Amino acid sequence: MGDLLFLAHRSPFPPDRGDKIRAYNVLKYLAERKRVHLLAFADDRRDLDDGGLASLTASRKVFWRDKSRVAATLEAMAQGKPASLTAFDSTAMREGIADILTRETIDTIYVFSGQMAQYVPADFAGRVIMDFCDMDSLKFADYAKDARGPMRWLMAREADKLRSFERATADRVHASLFVSAAEAHLFRTMTGAKNVQVIENGIDTDFFDPEAAFKIVGERGPLIVFTGQMDYRPNVEAAAWFARDILPVIRVAHSTTRFAIVGRNPTDAVRALASDAVIVTGEVADVRGWLAAATCVVAPLKIARGIQNKVLEAMAMARPVVASEPAAEGIDHDGTILSGARVDDIARAVTDLLGDKRRAEALGRSAREQVKRRYGWEARLAPLGALIGKAAAARNAA
Template sequence: MHILFLTQILPYPLDSGAKVRAYFVLRYLAARHRVTLVSFSRASDPPAALAHLRTVCHAVHTVPMTRSLAGEARSLARSLVSGQPYTLLRDERRAMHQLLQQLVQAEPFDAIHADQLAMADYAWQASRVAHASAPRLVLDAHNAYYLIPQRMAAATRNPALRLFLRREARLMARAEGECYRRFDHLLTVTPEDRAAIETLLPSDPAAPPQRWTMPICVDSAAPPLKRQPAARGLLLLGGLHWPPNADGARWFLREVWPLVRQQAPQAQLFIVGARPPADLQAAASARDSATAPDGAVIVPGYVTDPQPFLAASAALIVPLRSGGGMRVKIVEALQWGLPVISTTIGCEGIEVTPGRDLLVADTPAALAAAAVQLLQDPAQGDALAANGRRLLAARYDWRREYTLLDAIYPA
């Protein structure tokens, strides 16, 4: 089949969960079909990323994505006037519509695959002007997006922000329900997200779209990392421009970290991720984990190679209180052989057994106790890591799990 594959972010390098999902789906399809990738690109994308993706795909096209305060303000104003979600309006670009129209009118595509909700309308509009008969429409939604602002509203203390987030959740739910009905196939990454999305769809299970659940997977054959024998770091990893990650980091720093320091004063806290907000940057007491003193908080921002922080960590901490979908950082930690401590929401949708594959804690006291436990008992961390690697090989390897795509895209 000739597939037009649309992504909101360039799916390489693999430094975010959304990229990991899109990349391995792309790899699986491109090994069996003729795939043309169309993606938004950003100034921060390394040239090597495009070069690599061109070795995977039949063709690669990009449209620059730039954002500004003025543009964000216009999107917010449009949302207030139109009743459309701000989250979707901020990603509308005429240049993307124009490029897709040129491509689908120049040659026939058998299918258009939209990765994430932000690309759904682009796929729909392109299908309406396609050169050939209507191509198959496939949406990999990843998440039930309305759950993200809904959960963020429940966690925030700011009344004005809470009101905005509740409104955004309502608008997103309506927009998602309308959007999904246009697709032939709909993929989600967890059963929880599928159930949440199905509340927005017709009750008839035979009505379109056909629904599939397929987890985010990685390469289980990759070797685990080598950690320091007496690692004393606790690692928070993920893009800090994503509000749930920033909220979780603030909560851990404010409510949990002081409790950890009381029992393990030698511990260090690594908050690693792109675009840390000013308040998290201000909390840093050091920049380099190798020379940081006891009790240091290290906020290096985006790092191209997280290995030094991974090796120096006794555990990955996932202190999420909101969000949706599946935390790829947990699956990657299973691959790395890094012990994990997560909230219930943080490990939602991943088939882990608490106490065997990772530790789960939802209160500051419980999170602090779990962190201190792994800092003081490396053997327990090693056992969790070994169990996690076994789970990864059994359930989260892309070469095996993504055979589900053969039912949507028969050879």
Template sequence: MQTLLYLTHRIPYPPNKGDKIRSYHLLRHLSERYRVYLGTFIDDEQDWQYVDQVKSFCEDTCFIKLDPFTARIRSLFTLFSNTPLTLSYYYNQRLQAWVNERLSKKSIDHILIFSSAMAQYIGHAKDCDHIVDFVDVDSDKWRQYASAKSWPQNWIYRREAKLLLAYEKQVAKDCGYVTFVSEKEADLFKQLVPEVTDKTVFFNNGVDTDFFSPYLRYDNPYSEGARVLVFTGAMDYWPNVDAVSWFAHAVFPAVRAQLPQVEFYVVGARPSREVMALASLPGITVTGAVEDIRPYMAYASMAVAPLRVARGIQNKVLEAMAMEKIVIVSPQAMEGIYAVPEIELFVASDAGQFIDQIILLFQNNVSKDTGGAARSRVLKDYNWAESLARIDALFTGNRRNDLRDEILVR
């Protein structure tokens, strides 16, 4: 069995948030085909309990503790250099030494880098067969942040967008392939870096549709007869914080004025102070971390994803669709998701459209046909077996001709 060095910016377990879902399924898939050497960071103390589970997939591992506060301070020291803050945030000498030793003493056949920040560890191994899964165009995410913030944050974010894009360009030139989470992300990168169009591909995220199933039984977490709008996600992540705060102030009061029985639940771990404050508003509940988000989806009337800043694919949308939920999304939250509006989900571009759409759907008793169509779409286009088969193709055979064409076929 061949060997593969796999570097991720966060421990790929548990699969309970966007990047971990993708990195975990990659790890599980790769472990069936390669002897995996995993180097990764742990930035949440709760995640140390999963080390042994992750080790079970690997030949060898290196887990590095990353304290977010210390990492931010460290990255600020490079603020007046030409280095992206992202790189210094994720740099660690011990991990670098571990990577160097594995590359020099072990016969590493392939390298898979998960997120551009981890490519800095294999800069001296350009001759090795390696792929970088950018997942999203991170530099464009920082550009979006800059447009939504005031000084001095917007200056810092613009700087990061510019320097990170330059770094992403260099990484793409040096590696065999760069991959993204959706065709739209790949197309954006091709526009930004046209000289690497021939090595820029994508493979979709999948959904475990046996786990996110509307046919399983769950205990109802809501009061009897409750009519609930639900948002799920990590609630210390700024785009999620921005989304629920905007929805709670710009949309929900108008909905509740016409439908007083409707409630809004914000379900997700580590709610920020701004999110916690929303619980003081009429009809809004902030749960914090829950053992299982599926009951909150299963018994909700609708799921909403009113994101105003987004990159890649929103797993929360796909998971709700898999559970046959009516889902109302912003255009930003729908990017990268192939679904038919008004049939498989609903799209609202501003507060007025969200208000009108929600009220209309409640008044029409929420068509079950849409939920069934949504799950069918996920089963067809967002299954892990089909998506991960594409990464296999990149590590075998003639990587510039037939396999490239195969990987681009949806």
């Protein structure tokens, strides 16, 4: 039985944002079953320290990625490719992969995120598992709808080029994985791909537990919390929409309510939202303290693909959650979170929860129980065992 090569667009450690949390838990699950070699990129200097991955990997190498968006776009235009691929195109990565495939017996390549599919050698004879997570091409199609002028054309071009690449990738791999049934259905419908499977995101309910040991922040009064990577466009747009359009409606009934935007790397646009009513924290050591302090947690994303970790984390912390319909769509919440599509819908749901503490607490407790039943990592990742088992069986038969 051979080893597994894990390719990731961002180092899985530390698991401190949505994509890295999924990648880390998938890597951990696979490492318990096969010998794993990891090659990944980093765009944060802290991620170059790979010591946290030592116990999971037989070998590992993290490459620094600093190609600018402008350079990636110019390369994409010249080469007729999507910028999502040229942004991650690296000679060093190709050489690292060639070296591993030469030195080690690899029977399975696990590709995490579509940008990394370009690195699977055309002549690789083993099994390739493609974890798309969600359908990136649709994200850019959504961007195009809201853009104007040349940017609209660029986003539409990216969506079209990326969709063609996703379709071609699905045709050459053994399995295409997505985080939700809705996302998998869209992919099948739009690409005609056959072997599409759902591997949902999970949550560590021992860590995200209101009874665990952590420091609760000292904010007083009604507090609404939104968490996420705050240089990620959908999060930036969500924070601005809530702060400017939804929060003022809520404050008509609850005038002392404050809105906390909690997450690393807030853009200038996010920092500009700060006021007496809006807190912009930047990076925090432990998001659980803010979640525990929240009277209500919101996820007002206009563009959301797959399962939102931020929603699972809030549910696990037994907080009442109000999400936009796109943010709630991929989650099997069984009515334990509230959702809405418009300003009035979301504002009304939050206002009602702020005015009914007993209902809010009951909803939060139900949300935690639902997450414990439905979203433990071991259960969510169990289908991966069969996928890599098939790879091992095929290798032994050969």
